[in-house]
Structure formats: C-alpha cells, structure tokens
Amino acid sequence: MKTNALLLGGWLMWAAAGCQDARSVSATPLTIEFVSKPWSGGSSAGRELLTTHYRILTTSRSPEILSYLPGFMEAAHENYLAITGLAPRQPPKPMLIYMMATRQEWAALTRSVVGQQWETYSAIQAGGYCHKGICVFWDSGGVAALAVASHEGLHQFLAYRVKEHLPMWFEEGLATLAEGYQIDGQAVRFTPERNPSRFADLRKAIVNDWWIPLEQLLAMDGGDAVKLWPPGRVVGYYGQVWAMGHFLRSDPAYAVRRGRLLADAEAGRLHRALMLSPEGLRRLHQQGRAYNRAVSLPLFKHYITDDLAAFERRYKAHARSLVRL
Numbered sequence: 001m002k003t004n005a006l007l008l009g010g011w012l013m014w015a016a017a018g019c020q021d022a023r024s025v026s027a028t029p030l031t032i033e034f035v036s037k038p039w040s041g042g043s044s045a046g047r048e049l050l051t052t053h054y055r056i057l058t059t060s061r062s063p064e065i066l067s068y069l070p071g072f073m074e075a076a077h078e079n080y081l082a083i084t085g086l087a088p089r090q091p092p093k094p095m096l097i098y099m100m101a102t103r104q105e106w107a108a109l110t111r112s113v114v115g116q117q118w119e120t121y122s123a124i125q126a127g128g129y130c131h132k133g134i135c136v137f138w139d140s141g142g143v144a145a146l147a148v149a150s151h152e153g154l155h156q157f158l159a160y161r162v163k164e165h166l167p168m169w170f171e172e173g174l175a176t177l178a179e180g181y182q183i184d185g186q187a188v189r190f191t192p193e194r195n196p197s198r199f200a201d202l203r204k205a206i207v208n209d210w211w212i213p214l215e216q217l218l219a220m221d222g223g224d225a226v227k228l229w230p231p232g233r234v235v236g237y238y239g240q241v242w243a244m245g246h247f248l249r250s251d252p253a254y255a256v257r258r259g260r261l262l263a264d265a266e267a268g269r270l271h272r273a274l275m276l277s278p279e280g281l282r283r284l285h286q287q288g289r290a291y292n293r294a295v296s297l298p299l300f301k302h303y304i305t306d307d308l309a310a311f312e313r314r315y316k317a318h319a320r321s322l323v324r325l
Contacts, residue, residue, distance in 0.1 A: 026189070027184050027185075027187035027188065027189040028074070028075035028078050028079075028187055028188055028189075028190075029071070029075075029186060029187050030068065030071035030072065030075065030183075030186055030187060030188055031071065031186055032051065032070060032071040032074055034049055034050060034051045034070040034071075035048075035049070035050040035051075036048070036049050036050075036066075037050075039057050039058075041057060041058070041059040041100070041105070043105065043108075044059045044101065044105070045059070046058050046059035046060075046101075047066060049066070049069065049070045050094065051070045051073065051074050051094070052074060052090075052094075053073070053074060053077050053090075053091060053094060053095055054070065054073050054074070054077075054094050054095050054096075054097055055093075055094035055095070055096050055097070056069060056070060056073070056097045056098075056099060057096070057097070057098050057099070058098070058099040058100070058101075058139075059099075059100050059101040059102075059105055060099055060100070060101045060139040061101065062101075062139055065099055065139055065145070068146075069099060069146075069149070071188075072146055072149070072150075072188060073097065073149065073153060075187075075188045075190070076149070076150045076153050076154075076178065076190070077153070077157065079150075079178060079181075079190035079192075080153070080154055080157040080178060082190075083154070083174055083177050083178060083192060083249075084157075084158075084161075084174065084262055085259055085262065086161060086262065086266060089161070091160045095133065095135075095156055095157075095160060096133075096134050096135070097134075097135040097136075097137070097149070097153075097156075098134070098135065098136045098137065099137045099138070099139060099145070099149075100136075100137065100138045100139065101138070101139055102138060102139075103138045103140075105138065106128070106136060106137070106138035107122065109136060110122075110129075110136055113131055113134060113136055114131055117131075120223075123226075126140075126148055127140040127144060127145055127147075127148035127149075128148050128149070128152055129152060130152040130153075130155040130156045130159070132159065133156055133159035133160060134156070135149070135152050135153060135156050137149060137152070146181075147179050147197070150178050150179050150181065150190075151175045151176065151178055151179050152175070153178070154171075154174055154175040154177075154178040155171065155175055158171060158174070161266055162262075162265040162266045163265070163266065163267065163268035164264075164265050164268050164269070164270040164271060164278075164281060165265070165270075165285055165291065166261070166262075166265050167218070167292055167295055167296035167299050167300070168220070168221040168222070168241075168292045168296065169217060169218050169220070169241055169244065169296055169300070170245075170248075170258070170261065170299075172221070172222065172238065172241045172245075173241040173242060173244050173245025173246075173248070174245055176195065176198050176238055176241055176242035176245060177192040177195075177242065177245045177246065177249070178190070178192070179195050179197065179198065180192055180193070180194050180195035180196075180198075192245075192246070192249070193246060193250075195242060198238060198239050198242035198243075199239075199322070199323055200239075201235040201236055201238055201239030201242070202236070202239030202240065202242060202243050202319060202322060202323050203239070203323035203325070204232075204235070204236060204239070205233075205235075205236030205239050205240060206319065206320060206323060206325055207325070208233075208236075210229075210233055210236045211236075211240070211316065212236070212237065212240055213312070214308055214311065214312040214315065215297065215308060217237075217240060217241070217244075218296045218297050218300050219292070219293050219296050219297060220237065221289060221292050222234075222237065222238070223289060225237035240319065243315070243318065243319035243322055244315060244319075246318070246322065247314075247315050247318040247319070248304070250318075251314075251318075254304060257303050257304050257305075258303070258304070260303055261299065261303040261304075264303075270295070270299065273298070273299060273302040273303065274295060274298055274299070274302075
C-alpha cells in the first residue's frame, strides 16, 4: 500500500530545540510516498518500507519509525550529496537498512550479518552500525535512533558510491557532519555546521586538554579511540573529526582539495596518489583496519597539505572558535 510520513508534533519539535540559527541546506519535505508491506523479521512480524533509494526492514511498531524513517532517510540522502558534492546517482539496488524493535533482536541479526566479528560489534551501545553497505539499527527511541541513522547512512552512501575507500579521518568527519538536523514544520533541515552533540564532545576535549595531535588523529579510527581511552574521553575523537570536517568544508582552498579527494575515491584513482596498483590497494584493504593506518597520512599529505604543523595551528584555532573558546 502507499502511505505518507506524518507530522510528529512535540517529538519533532524537541529535535529542533536550540538549532534555529544554524546554517543548513534547504529543508526537505518529510511527507514522501513510499511502499509499505508485511515482512517477517525473525521472531516477530515487521514491515518492509520501500523508497527511491532505500529498502527498510523493521520490526519496530513505533509510529514515528514506521511513518517518519523513510522520509528522513531520503532527506538524509539529499544531505549526503550536499556534504560530499557528489552528483546524484541511482544505486544499482535500494540500500538496505534494518531497524529492529529491540537490542535483543538487533543482536540476533548482527550475528548473522557480521559473523566472526560479533565480539567487536556486541560492544556497540549507540544504536547500530553499517557493515559492508548494510545498516543495522535498533529503535533506541526517537531522536537518538535518527541521529545514528543519519551518521551510519553516510557510511552506507559512500560504500555504494566510492570505488576506493576513504581514510577514516575524512569519512568519520563526513559522517559527523551528517548528524545535525532540525525539524521545520513538515520538513527536515540538515545542519552540518550545528551539531549540539559534537559541539559538546569537542568542547570537552579542548577544555580537558584531551586534544589529539594531528598526526595521531590522522592514523586513528573509532576503534583505536575505544582502546585508548574511557568512554567519556572517546567522544573527543568524534568531536575533533567533526571540527576537521567542518574546517575542510568551510575553508575555500581546502574545500577544493577535499573535493579532489572525493572525486578520486569515487573514480578509483586513490591508488595513484599512493603509488600502488588498483589490485595492490585492494589487497591492502583486505587487511582490515591496517588499511586506514597505511593510507591516512599519505592521502592527507597528497590531497590536503604536507605542512602538518601549519595546518594543525589553523585547524585547532577553527575548532576553538566552533565551541566559542
């Protein structure tokens, strides 16, 4: 059957609180048409929600998820295009999202999706993940579930769009830029420059003198942060990559350079910057997280700048200005 996303009243207005002054892309309507039909989701009955770019399988009975998630994800997809500057392109098949009603259902599904990597994924407490182009979430409740979906959806978008994988300092920066949004009437307005959660993370990192030096940050991913620091400090990593993503996007010279990095990743040309063959880069990627440690600094120096000290001075000053320090 055909149905529409609904206006969610107070629940949506809560998402908008404090964001009225944000610079943003244009508001995108939530009231989209999508196809909804029954889906057998393991231990409980669910729904399959089909949109232009997404196939959403959910066991959630939340009216907000069932009526709102399709329109939100289509709006998020428009935001991904705006953030990356990549041209619109229809994926070869709809991108797959699971939204399970409970964490228990999510855990059972995750075992089948990630296989032997279950031990790593079992520690996730923030609502979900993206693995090999598949997003797997549980309904952690309203705003929280949607913030996770918009972040992980950016990883999914890139999995479909780029031929060669981006370094994590760049990809996680894009994903944190994708999180900020407000609801404006019957539309969602994404606000990359205004993200209250990452604002707090970044400010905490600076005030507590937890700043991660640039060369160390470039070689890291989120898993490294989890191993190094307690949870209260881990979020500083995401605050810093949000600030870097914002800086690279807002500075005219760096914006051109980040555009070249994205274009070459999409076209499959990153291996040239690394002086590798396409097959050599694929073999490197098969080594898992070692790929990021191997390519991050060389790609930064090739596309952004090889003067790390000068960049870090400007970047840190930009980060401090973002959090009004």
